[in-house]
Amino acid sequence: MTVKITRSMLKRQAIIDGALSAFQQYGVSDTSMDKIAETAQVSKRTVYNHFASKEQLVTHIIKEIWRQNILTCDIEYVHDTELDAQLAALLKNELDFLSNQNLQELIRVAIGYCLFNPDIFTAEMSEFFDQETALIRWIKQAMLHGQLRQADPQSAHAQLISLLKGQAFWPQILHQQPALTHEQIEVLTAETVAFFLAYYRV
Numbered sequence: 001m002t003v004k005i006t007r008s009m010l011k012r013q014a015i016i017d018g019a020l021s022a023f024q025q026y027g028v029s030d031t032s033m034d035k036i037a038e039t040a041q042v043s044k045r046t047v048y049n050h051f052a053s054k055e056q057l058v059t060h061i062i063k064e065i066w067r068q069n070i071l072t073c074d075i076e077y078v079h080d081t082e083l084d085a086q087l088a089a090l091l092k093n094e095l096d097f098l099s100n101q102n103l104q105e106l107i108r109v110a111i112g113y114c115l116f117n118p119d120i121f122t123a124e125m126s127e128f129f130d131q132e133t134a135l136i137r138w139i140k141q142a143m144l145h146g147q148l149r150q151a152d153p154q155s156a157h158a159q160l161i162s163l164l165k166g167q168a169f170w171p172q173i174l175h176q177q178p179a180l181t182h183e184q185i186e187v188l189t190a191e192t193v194a195f196f197l198a199y200y201r202v
Helices: 007-026 033-040 044-050 054-071 083-098 101-116 118-130 134-144 153-168 182-200
Strands: none
Touching: 007 033, 007 044, 007 054, 007 101, 033 044, 033 054, 054 083, 054 101, 083 134, 083 153, 083 182, 101 118, 134 153, 153 182
């Protein structure tokens, strides 16, 4: 069934595209809703009709980037392929998302939004926790085929992501460390795979 693209949908997308362009040019913190409206070539009122605040717009963009990078990952569990290589490919996809510096700037703004508007932020981001990613599906399939010990797949997934975020996300979000180099990402991937499989591999 063909979805009819309305004028409102076109304007909403123009706002999102304009915001991304303005964020890249001026930085998230220095971009106002006026600048977003100007870049998107719509009125400021139109921007506010679609997004109540810049922070809400930022949150929406984060969800879209997450959807494009994580939910569209098509890496699947293969029974007769070495677990290490499969898991490494999945973790590199996660790291590509987590270590994106433009995304990290957006997330810093979203974190501030969360602190002052926890209920709204939780509602906006709830789909993060409702969607099944390629990594979660892979863990479930590996457990189903007896290659990983039986456990809660969501907990196993959370443990994996925490190992990555501890070095490739939170230190950068808090400006404690620079972005990881390619070599550091390779080492982190290999060490995380080894650590995870040392416990879960049957």
